[in-house]
Amino acid sequence: MTVKQLNTQGLVQASKPSHQLSSEAWGFRIGAVGAVVGSLLAMVGNLLHPATPVGRSEGVARAIAESAAWAPIHLMIVAGLILMFAGLVALSRSLKGGLAGALAHLGSVAAIAGITIGILLVMLDGVAAKHLADVWATSPQAEKADALRLVLAEESLNFAIASAFNILFAGVTYILLGLAVALSRVYPRGLGWVAVAMGLGCIVAGLIQALNGEPTLVTKTLTIVFPTVITLWTALLGVLLWRNVLNNMLVAHDPNRVADF
Numbered sequence: 001m002t003v004k005q006l007n008t009q010g011l012v013q014a015s016k017p018s019h020q021l022s023s024e025a026w027g028f029r030i031g032a033v034g035a036v037v038g039s040l041l042a043m044v045g046n047l048l049h050p051a052t053p054v055g056r057s058e059g060v061a062r063a064i065a066e067s068a069a070w071a072p073i074h075l076m077i078v079a080g081l082i083l084m085f086a087g088l089v090a091l092s093r094s095l096k097g098g099l100a101g102a103l104a105h106l107g108s109v110a111a112i113a114g115i116t117i118g119i120l121l122v123m124l125d126g127v128a129a130k131h132l133a134d135v136w137a138t139s140p141q142a143e144k145a146d147a148l149r150l151v152l153a154e155e156s157l158n159f160a161i162a163s164a165f166n167i168l169f170a171g172v173t174y175i176l177l178g179l180a181v182a183l184s185r186v187y188p189r190g191l192g193w194v195a196v197a198m199g200l201g202c203i204v205a206g207l208i209q210a211l212n213g214e215p216t217l218v219t220k221t222l223t224i225v226f227p228t229v230i231t232l233w234t235a236l237l238g239v240l241l242w243r244n245v246l247n248n249m250l251v252a253h254d255p256n257r258v259a260d261f
Contacts, residue, residue: 028094028242029245031088032241032245034083034090035086035087036239037083038085039080042084042231043231043232045073050073062133062137065134071126073126074126078119084234087241089111092108093108094186100180100184103180103183104177110169111173113168114173115169117161118165121158121162121165124158135147136151159209160210166223167202170198174233178191178193180192191237198229201222201226202226
């Protein structure tokens, strides 16, 4: 092949539209998958989480000790939170410019702090609490009272950290991202207001638990309903994020095409 032929072939290849995704588009796609898969893992983990009785010390320790799936369920939730975080970061970066972009950036910062608290909370509850409950279950009768106090002390730490998690991650993060979505034209605005409402509910639940020092029937209900809606919201935004990347690719290769949103 002559030099002229090589140059001609190179020009033809250069003139063809590139179908390769940019690093930003890859980040959006990875985040979209993380949002969907992570939300499902976290939601399933929360639904599978064994119920512990309210106000019954030995009942709490017994429920944890007798649950063979206690640690695996919490590890599932940790994996879900990490993947959800990737989705929230991608979501925030898809909202650029103006007040919406500023709120999205603040939301991603809140997510960093919130997810750190969340992982600490779930690992403390899933690993430390399980170990202490197992020690209580196998302790001689004379030592059970002291072992139970350790379980209750760890539970008190869980309640305090859970309150902070509800306020910062499930509350502030989703309020900021919800406002960003509502003020932007990238996603359906109504979804943004849903996130704002759920975030406010999580803050209320966190404050009630913080003031009471332990969960109540009200906070247990609120921390099931609101986080479930939030995880579904995150999964839905992940689907829309993936769809948005696909629409942008189609528009880039066909300027006459109008994006779906």
